[in-house]
Amino acid sequence: MNKRILPPQKAFEKLMAYCSKMERSEFDVRQKLFNWGIDTKKADEIIEQLKKDSFLDSSRYIQAFIRGKYYYNKWGRVKIRFNLKLKGFSDDEINSAMDAFFSTVDYEAMICEQLTRKNKSLTIDDEYQRKSKLILFGQSRGYETEISLNCVDKIIN
Numbered sequence: 373m374n375k376r377i378l379p380p381q382k383a384f385e386k387l388m389a390y391c392s393k394m395e396r397s398e399f400d401v402r403q404k405l406f407n408w409g410i411d412t413k414k415a416d417e418i419i420e421q422l423k424k425d426s427f428l429d430s431s432r433y434i435q436a437f438i439r440g441k442y443y444y445n446k447w448g449r450v451k452i453r454f455n456l457k458l459k460g461f462s463d464d465e466i467n468s469a470m471d472a473f474f475s476t477v478d479y480e481a482m483i484c485e486q487l488t489r490k491n492k493s494l495t496i497d498d499e500y501q502r503k504s505k506l507i508l509f510g511q512s513r514g515y516e517t518e519i520s521l522n523c524v525d526k527i528i529n
Contacts, residue, residue, distance in 0.1 A: 380418065431465065449470060488523075499528060506520070
């Protein structure tokens with residue numbers, strides 16, 4: 373990969389602009405710093421300064437990530453949790469934010485709506501294959517298997 377080397381002060385200025393446009397995670401910022409050739413010690417200093425200046429806030433990022441992936445991408449809890457774990461967030465941070473968010477939405481209704489929409493697009497006549505496709509679709513979207521099964525049973529029957 374072609375690295376563009378930046379001095380630390382220029383990298384800090386660019387990261388302030390980068391973080392002010394949209395919520396970013398520490399993982400995203402570290403990747404940028406690595407790509408710009410900033411050493412680990414300087415990267416830590418820059419990240420601490422960004423946190424101190426409120427450009428980086430993990431709880432704010434997690435809340436925005438959950439909202440965005442739920443409302444726009446229609447992801448389920450499993451997929452959201454997995455992707456937040458990939459970004460390096462702790463289980464405690466993730467669980468508290470997810471509990472707060474999912475207590476305010478009708479999660480099962482959204483899942484049933486997505487599975488109903490998918491069911492209409494399927495051209496399979498065999499009931500077993502139709503159920504299998506719907507359950508696999510639900511799992512690929514990150515929905516819990518039990519909730520998907522309940523919704524599929526309601527849709528098919």
